Amino acid sequence: MYELQRLDEVMDLVLSRIGVASARHLDELTSRWDDITGVPWAGRTWPLSLQEGELVVGVDSGSTASLVKYDIQRVLELLETVTGPGIVTKVTLKVVTSGRERR
Numbered sequence: 424m425y426e427l428q429r430l431d432e433v434m435d436l437v438l439s440r441i442g443v444a445s446a447r448h449l450d451e452l453t454s455r456w457d458d459i460t461g462v463p464w465a466g467r468t469w470p471l472s473l474q475e476g477e478l479v480v481g482v483d484s485g486s487t488a489s490l491v492k493y494d495i496q497r498v499l500e501l502l503e504t505v506t507g508p509g510i511v512t513k514v515t516l517k518v519v520t521s522g523r524e525r526r
Contacts, residue, residue, distance in 0.1 A: 448506045449473045459501055463490050471519075476512035478502070481519040488516045 449470060457465035467487045471479045482488045491498075495514045502511040 448510050451505065452478070452502070452511075455505070459505055460498055463487070463494070464498065467491070468516075471517060473511065476509065477515060478511045478513070479515050479517055482516050483519070485518055488518055492516060 449472070452459070452470045452473070456469055460468065467483050468491060469481050471481045473479075482491065499511060499514060502514075
């Protein structure tokens with residue numbers, strides 16, 4: 424007899440096997456981003472993608488990128504408390520000037 428599994432657990436397993444991060448983790452980060460990161464990240468940065476432990480974060484300008492890049496270690500520690508160990512292992516900043524990539 425087969426054991427029943429929740430669909431989100433099965434999807435997480437499938438996505439992790441093909442190298443795509445859990446959609447649940449990215450959704451959680453997106454919805455709670457400003458609360459998790461705080462100043463100077465809130466309102467000026469947003470998560471774009473999460474794949475193989477790398478979180479790509481959109482920033483509104485080069486000056487914002489310069490400001491927040493020195494705070495990445497603290498944010499990594501905060502993200503670990505939210506998502507658990509090993510989900511986000513690296514943060515990459517990407518300056519996004521068009522509204523298309525902004526969530």
